[in-house]
């Protein structure tokens with residue numbers, strides 16, 4: 564479909580789902596919800612500007628030069644624009660298609676390619692990440708992180724800064740449920756993710772224990788492979804499909820009635836398997852069924868019969884992880900759950916749903932914009948006077964904690980599952 568009155572001389576290029584571009588009526592209501600536009604004030608870094616860019620690329624009006632690729636690369640894929648858009652533009656699908664187009668057709672600088680390949684080769688594979696982090700654990704044990712940091716190139720330094728000292732990573736674990744779930748209890752599976760199971764497995768374990776304590780029947784998933792979100796966000800559509808197929812098989816075999824992930828980006832990726840695999844007869848039906856079972860932890864815990872909770876006196880603020888708020892539309896349930904803990908006072912921060920700059924692997928590939936957004940988020944957190952920032956995505960936790968560490972702030976950044984485990988001890 565071409566714009567009314569416009570005749571295209573060339574066939575439309577395979578940039579994204581072209582017809583979806585016409586849902587945009589160019590009203591610009593999404594601009595202030597877009598973190599990159601808020602920072603740069605450049606129209607081409609706004610959702611409307613990027614949609615215009617995708618359309619121009621698709622229609623062959625412009626070429627994919629460094630400038631065009633840059634504006635698309637700078638998008639966080641946070642979907643703040645989807646929440647703000649009154650026309651229901653499926654921006655997430657558009658940008659995933661455009662990223663794949665960029666990967667197929669754009670030659671990046673050597674340094675950029677190296678960085679992206681390192682992310683792609685390591686992060687979706689827990690064993691590789693564990694092997695890479697083993698020497699770092701020793702470095703931290705010997706107290707040599709600062710010395711190591713000083714001799715590393717700045718890219719590696721930026722990545723190192725995102726990791727708190729690995730030896731200091733003692734996280735609270737909820738007590739394992741002593742109860743046997745009811746025979747008719749819904750079955751829940753927690754997808755452990757890839758990076759999360761290496762760097763933040765307490766969030767998975769606590770999610771499982773809290774669900775079991777709330778009466779759910781919790782089953783384990785085997786295997787726990789990457790959900791494919793990292794590939795979808797970086798334009799590697801083929802491998803994202805491989806991961807999606809593997810997960811659909813494993814999640815179907817788990818027999819779960821509900822699928823939870825401690826990482827909201829993974830939840831959204833799984834919720835979109837139905838769409839991703841819709842053209843594959845072998846998987847389409849199972850993928851739709853799997854996607855329909857995605858739930859968020861807080862809603863499941865709120866649905867369970869309430870139990871008396873011990874008091875836990877503290878002031879907290881809640882950060883809305885993009886994929887939970889904009890992807891799954893979950894904002895109230897975590898707040899209600901936190902407010903139900905006696906002694907907890909919630910103080911809302913300004914721009915709680917503006918991206919912190921983590922965005923999957925974005926803070927590894929786009930450190931400058933990621934840091935600008937982390938600073939903005941940290942300013943808003945500090946202004947609340949809270950003792951804890953609670954959130955529901957490990958990537959946000961690493962990103963915000965790194966920025967607060969740079970400021971020597973005492974504010975603790977805690978995943979919702981870890982916070983509830985701590986409050987229930």
Ligand code: SF4
Nearest residue numbers: 597638639641642644
């Ligand atoms: S996904 Fe986020 S960064 Fe990208 S255009 Fe939408 S609001 Fe802006």
Ligand code: SF4
Nearest residue numbers: 587588590591593648
């Ligand atoms: S994406 Fe939606 S909000 Fe943004 S300009 Fe288009 S129609 Fe308006």
